[in-house]
Amino acid sequence: MTVIFVLVLFSYSQIAFCAALIFQSVSKATCWHGDLCPLPAHHTQLISPYVPYMQAEKVLLEMQDPKKGVKSQPQRLVITTIPHAITVCALYSNSFFPMLSLARQLLNSCSGFLSSEARSFGSMLVALGYIYPLQDHKRLVIKPDASLYRFQTPYFWPTQQWPVEDTDYAIYLAKRNIRKKGILELHEQEQYNRLHKWMNHKWDFIVMQAKEQYRAAKERKKPDRVVFDCQERAYWVVHRPPVRTHTHTHTHTHTHTDSYQTCTTYTGCRLLPRVKSSVSIGALVKYCATYNSHDPFLSKCLPSNPWLTDDVTYWTLNMPNVEIPTKMRVERWTFSFGELLSDPRGRDDFRLFLKKEFSGENLAFWEGCEDLKWGTAVTMREKAEQIYKTFLARGAPRWINIDGKTMEITVSGLRHPHRYVLDAAQTHIYMLMKKVSKHTRSDAQLEQNARNRRPSLSPIILRQQELEQRAKMAASAPVDITQLCRFTTPVSHLAVYSGFTDSPSANASPSLPFVAPTPVCPSPISVALDSNSASERRAEAGEGEAERNPEARAPAGGNVLKSRMALSLRRLLKRGCSPSTMFASLSPKGQAAAGTSRIQPLCPDQPSQAPPRRTGNFFQIKVDIPPECRIYPIESEDEEEENRASSRGGVGAKEIICPWESLTPQNGTG
Amino acid sequence: MPLVNNKVGDDCTLSTDKTLADGKTLVDSLIKVVACYRNLASCVGGCTDSLQLRDDLRQTREKAQKLAVSTCQHLTSHLRDKSLPQEQRRELELLWVAFSSSLELLHVDMCKVFSMGDIFCLANTTALVQTGLQGGGSEVAARALSLPDLNQAQTPADGLENQERSAMEKEISQIDHMIDDMEMKVNVLRWMVEPHGPQYAEPLSSTDSASLALLTVDEEQPGHQPLCQRSRIFVFLLLFAVVLVAATLSVCVVFFS
Numbered sequence: 027m028t029v030i031f032v033l034v035l036f037s038y039s040q041i042a043f044c045a046a047l048i049f050q051s052v053s054k055a056t057c058w059h060g061d062l063c064p065l066p067a068h069h070t071q072l073i074s075p076y077v078p079y080m081q082a083e084k085v086l087l088e089m090q091d092p093k094k095g096v097k098s099q100p101q102r103l104v105i106t107t108i109p110h111a112i113t114v115c116a117l118y119s120n121s122f123f124p125m126l127s128l129a130r131q132l133l134n135s136c137s138g139f140l141s142s143e144a145r146s147f148g149s150m151l152v153a154l155g156y157i158y159p160l161q162d163h164k165r166l167v168i169k170p171d172a173s174l175y176r177f178q179t180p181y182f183w184p185t186q187q188w189p190v191e192d193t194d195y196a197i198y199l200a201k202r203n204i205r206k207k208g209i210l211e212l213h214e215q216e217q218y219n220r221l222h223k224w225m226n227h228k229w230d231f232i233v234m235q236a237k238e239q240y241r242a243a244k245e246r247k248k249p250d251r252v253v254f255d256c257q258e259r260a261y262w263v264v265h266r267p268p269v270r271t272h273t274h275t276h277t278h279t280h281t282h283t284d285s286y287q288t289c290t291t292y293t294g295c296r297l298l299p300r301v302k303s304s305v306s307i308g309a310l311v312k313y314c315a316t317y318n319s320h321d322p323f324l325s326k327c328l329p330s331n332p333w334l335t336d337d338v339t340y341w342t343l344n345m346p347n348v349e350i351p352t353k354m355r356v357e358r359w360t361f362s363f364g365e366l367l368s369d370p371r372g373r374d375d376f377r378l379f380l381k382k383e384f385s386g387e388n389l390a391f392w393e394g395c396e397d398l399k400w401g402t403a404v405t406m407r408e409k410a411e412q413i414y415k416t417f418l419a420r421g422a423p424r425w426i427n428i429d430g431k432t433m434e435i436t437v438s439g440l441r442h443p444h445r446y447v448l449d450a451a452q453t454h455i456y457m458l459m460k461k462v463s464k465h466t467r468s469d470a471q472l473e474q475n476a477r478n479r480r481p482s483l484s485p486i487i488l489r490q491q492e493l494e495q496r497a498k499m500a501a502s503a504p505v506d507i508t509q510l511c512r513f514t515t516p517v518s519h520l521a522v523y524s525g526f527t528d529s530p531s532a533n534a535s536p537s538l539p540f541v542a543p544t545p546v547c548p549s550p551i552s553v554a555l556d557s558n559s560a561s562e563r564r565a566e567a568g569e570g571e572a573e574r575n576p577e578a579r580a581p582a583g584g585n586v587l588k589s590r591m592a593l594s595l596r597r598l599l600k601r602g603c604s605p606s607t608m609f610a611s612l613s614p615k616g617q618a619a620a621g622t623s624r625i626q627p628l629c630p631d632q633p634s635q636a637p638p639r640r641t642g643n644f645f646q647i648k649v650d651i652p653p654e655c656r657i658y659p660i661e662s663e664d665e666e667e668e669n670r671a672s673s674r675g676g677v678g679a680k681e682i683i684c685p686w687e688s689l690t691p692q693n694g695t696g
Numbered sequence: 697m698p699l700v701n702n703k704v705g706d707d708c709t710l711s712t713d714k715t716l717a718d719g720k721t722l723v724d725s726l727i728k729v730v731a732c733y734r735n736l737a738s739c740v741g742g743c744t745d746s747l748q749l750r751d752d753l754r755q756t757r758e759k760a761q762k763l764a765v766s767t768c769q770h771l772t773s774h775l776r777d778k779s780l781p782q783e784q785r786r787e788l789e790l791l792w793v794a795f796s797s798s799l800e801l802l803h804v805d806m807c808k809v810f811s812m813g814d815i816f817c818l819a820n821t822t823a824l825v826q827t828g829l830q831g832g833g834s835e836v837a838a839r840a841l842s843l844p845d846l847n848q849a850q851t852p853a854d855g856l857e858n859q860e861r862s863a864m865e866k867e868i869s870q871i872d873h874m875i876d877d878m879e880m881k882v883n884v885l886r887w888m889v890e891p892h893g894p895q896y897a898e899p900l901s902s903t904d905s906a907s908l909a910l911l912t913v914d915e916e917q918p919g920h921q922p923l924c925q926r927s928r929i930f931v932f933l934l935l936f937a938v939v940l941v942a943a944t945l946s947v948c949v950v951f952f953s
Contacts, residue, residue, distance in 0.1 A: 028949040035945050039938035083815070087823045098826055110743070110826040172926075179827045180741030180812050188808065193797065203896055222895050230891040231794035234724070235801070238731035245835035246735075253828040254738070 083185060086156055086177070101160060101174055106249045111160060111174040114148065154184050158260030164268055176253075182261040190265045193232065196221040198262055200236035205255075213268045316361055320354060327354075346370040363460040367392075376463065383462075387424035388455050391417045395452035399445055410443035418451070428454045712784045715774055719791045722767040723798070725842075729760045730798045730805070732840030735833065737805045741816040742827035750818070752837035753809060754860065759841055760802055761867055767795055768874055775882045789884050790891065796878060803871045810864050 089096045101111035148168040151157045152175070159166065160174040168175075199218045203210055210218060222229060243251055318324050322331045322340070329339045343352050351371045359366040366372040373389075380386045394413045401409060417426050418436065428436075432450050439447040733756045739749055771792050774780065780788070816824060 028953045032942070032946050032949050036942050039942050042934070042938060086825070090825055091822050101828075108828050109830070110828040176828050177825045179738055179829075180816065180825055181738040181808060185815075188804070191804075193801070200896075208896060226891060227886045227889040228793050228797050228891075229895070230790060230893040231727070231797045233893050233896075234727050234794070235731060235798070238728045239734065242728075242732045242735045242836050242839060245839050246833075247831045250829050250831050254735075257738070257827070 082151065082154070082156065083183070086151070090177070099174075101176075103252070106252075108249050108253060111176050112157075113172055113174060114168055114170050153264070155261060155264035156183060158256065158263075160256065163256070163259060164263060166263065176256070178260060179257050182257060184264075192221055192225065193228070195262065195266055196225060196232045197236045197239065198258060200233055201240050204236065204240055211268070217266065320358055347374075351375075363456075363463050366463060376459075380459075380462075385462075387417060387426050388459055390424060391426045392452055392455050392459065395448045395455075398448060403445075406445060407443055410440060410447060413448065414440055426451075426455060712781065715770075716784060716787050716791075719767070719770055719774070719788060722763060722770060723791050723794050726760065726763045726767055726795065726798050729756060729763060729840045730802050732756055732836050733760060733802065734805050735836045736840075737809050739827075739829060739833055740809055740812045741825055742829055743824050744827075744829045744832055745816060745818065745824050746832065747818060749833055750813075750860070752833055754863075756837055756840045757806065757864070757867060761870070764795075764799060764802070764871065764874065768878060771795060772878065772881055775884070786889075789889050792878075792882065792884050793886060793889050796875065799871060799875055799878075803868065803875065806864065806868050806871065810861070810868065813861065813864075 096112050098110045098112045100107045100109045145168065148157075152159065152166045152168050155166075156178055157175045158178055159169075160176055162169075162173070195217070199210065199214055199221070202214065203218070225232065243254055246254070322333070327340055329343075330337045332338050332340045342348075344355060346369075348371060355369065355371065359369060359372045366376055377386060377389050380389050391413070394409070394417065398406060398409045398413065414422075414437075416422055416424050418433070418440075419425075428451050432454050436448060436451045733753070736749065736753050736756060739745060740753070771788060775785070775788055775792060
């Protein structure tokens with residue numbers, strides 16, 4: 027029985043022992059978990075070039091007070107004892123952390139949480155190099171356990187930001203090399219070799235100075251030498267941190283400037299729009315592939331690269347106002363709408379095209395906005411006023427059609443005009459023009475390419491080719507009267523777009539194979555001057571159908587009077603006509619598609635109006651008359667329509683407050 | 697150390713050898729003094745800062761100044777001599793580079809000592825940083841001044857700190873001017889200078905480095921040992937107590953059964 031008794035006791039003692047061990051390990055594990063990583067990001071705000079070092083130093087100096095300051099203890103090493111080592115508890119349990127008055131009671135066992143300010147201040151001191159750890163010297167962190175730290179000598183303080191010279195670092199590495207008999211760490215070795223390469227001319231000096239410093243240090247007693255070594259090592263850990271390969275935490279061994287810059291960089295990066303690298307790289311590759319053949323250095327340029335052969339033909343051929351643009355130049359216009367607009371020749375052509383389509387005011391408005399944006403500040407007010415009077419006011423001579431919301435924003439912004447007040451409207455108009463150009467550019471470019479490739483062909487032959495093409499189209503597609511009318515009067519001086527207007531959707535016979543239902547899709551000529559976003563949306567939705575019913579426009583053309591054509595043309599230009607429908611008809615692609623299906627789905631949303639394409643042709647016939655004059659007669663007739671349209675359109679019943687004197691409705695002369 | 701030129705019986709070459717030798721000696725001593733000055737300067741503001749240290753610094757600085765002036769004159773005069781043969785010119789340029797680098801180091805150290813003297817006034821000894829140093833720098837100063845015994849040094853001048861500071865300022869500006877003048881007078885192309893010495897400084901003596909290695913105990917290993925010493929002691933005590941209790945109980949059982 028006694029044996030059993032003893033055994034029971036023994037087992038209890040074993041259990042107690044194991045429990046003690048477990049408790050110890052658990053307490054070790056939970057000892058300030060997560061804080062062994064250095065300062066979290068928000069603490070780096072403390073570290074900036076503008077942190078007054080003097081404050082930190084003042085605190086440090088006060089810490090040295092033997093009575094009130096930090097209590098230090100001796101560090102025991104193998105051979106000797108070195109005084110003035112402090113622990114974190116001692117560091118925090120002095121009167122310089124008044125915010126810790128409550129926490130200090132918890133601190134006696136060095137467990138529990140410290141306030142974040144104290145922690146961050148301590149970490150900052152270590153990171154900057156005012157205090158260095160005696161164990162684990164490579165990681166400049168504050169640990170709440172019994173690890174020891176020591177104050178750095180003022181010679182190595184980061185005050186006044188003495189420049190950290192590479193020469194000093196080289197001398198330090200050479201000394202270390204001497205001491206460790208050639209066994210340097212990897213990063214030190216790399217740095218040493220790099221410095222040897224870059225400071226080769228003073229290498230003799232560096233080696234000699236290292237030897238002399240080593241010998242001078244040897245004059246001291248051993249404990250002092252250890253302290254010196256530790257000090258210098260800590261200094262260089264702060265200023266030349268070892269490169270880490272395996273760490274998962276951002277080590278805080280940067281200098282103050284690095285931390286500040288890192289902090290600001292990260293803050294800025296968080297705000298930037300982020301794109302997946304696969305996407306951005308794809309975009310880059312696409313850009314390079316597209317522009318590769320257009321770069322005179324990456325690929326051959328014809329006739330010859332003037333930078334290499336001193337032959338300036340290439341430049342003369344590509345002058346801004348050359349009459350016939352080169353093939354490569356036209357090809358470039360197809361890349362994007364921006365390219366077309368930025369090339370002055372392309373912009374001229376586009377301007378002419380828009381004039382033909384009676385939407386030249388869009389480009390004029392856009393150019394006016396650009397002028398405002400990039401002009402001098404003195405002229406801004408007048409320019410804004412001018413633009414308003416010309417384009418935006420009710421009854422303006424060249425009124426552009428933008429949706430009501432944009433108009434509202436713009437007009438209210440015009441009360442206090444600034445450089446970017448017309449940005450919204452400009453973007454709107456830009457998008458519209460872009461949509462227009464998207465469907466027309468390909469043809470223009472093809473024709474132009476054709477022209478440039480065979481400049482020697484006589485116009486007669488070209489004309490014959492066009493006629494043949496038209497015949498081919500006619501065979502497959504329904505007749506488009508308005509297109510036909512265009513061909514009758516080739517416009518020679520509009521060299522670029524004559525091809526465009528001539529080629530597509532040609533049909534010889536004016537006869538219509540069928541009769542279109544009454545809700546006819548709006549004019550294909552209209553240049554997507556949507557009166558409101560709803561119509562835009564309609565346009566998008568209707569785009570799919572557009573291919574299928576260009577022929578809807580063809581019928582009902584014959585029985586409309588010319589004057590009505592004039593009116594309705596303008597009206598249609600103002601109403602939200604689907605641009606895609608218009609250009610789908612004009613492009614051979616569209617016609618081909620049109621040709622395939624005879625069914626015309628109704629476009630119930632489209633206003634029922636007679637196709638005004640004839641009127642376009644009508645006006646195109648009179649080519650020699652400058653376009654501006656042509657526009658005004660329409661406008662004078664259409665004024666009420668416009669007013670009605672504008673009032674019905676996006677503007678609504680609201681009064682546009684004119685910031686300047688109230689405008690009288692313009693007469694036709696403008 | 698001095699280069700040996702095998703052309704015998706030539707006065708000119710002998711004199712240039714002597715020139716080189718002199719120059720080398722001067723530069724070497726300057727490097728030594730600069731190293732000692734740096735060693736002393738790193739104690740300023742620490743717990744070993746004292747009037748003695750400041751005085752040592754002052755003396756070292758003056759010695760360095762004298763050496764610098766003489767070296768400068770020596771090297772400048774010879775480098776401006778157009779008739780110098782090419783090899784000697786190369787050697788002198790090497791010395792020139794070493795000299796200018798030492799001057800720069802000295803200048804930086806002097807500026808640092810000057811500014812630290814502002815912050816750490818010796819009157820208030822409680823504000824001196826406890827850096828862990830125990831001994832003074834007198835041995836180092838002795839080495840710098842090349843004096844066998846410290847007692848032979850001059851007694852610390854009782855001059856006021858202000859005088860000291862103004863003298864220091866003057867010397868700093870003097871060094872500054874010297875560096876500038878050097879650049880003006882002699883054009884040494886630093887990228888043309890090729891050093892002779894080895895890339896790695898040889899270890900000086902094996903015993904010494906070994907003993908130092910002993911002192912720096914935990915260079916590489918992260919210091920986990922002292923992490924939970926207290927808890928370890930507690931565990932051992934507990935174990936001991938348990939063992940003791942078990943032993944006494946067993947003894948009692950044996951005794952009473």
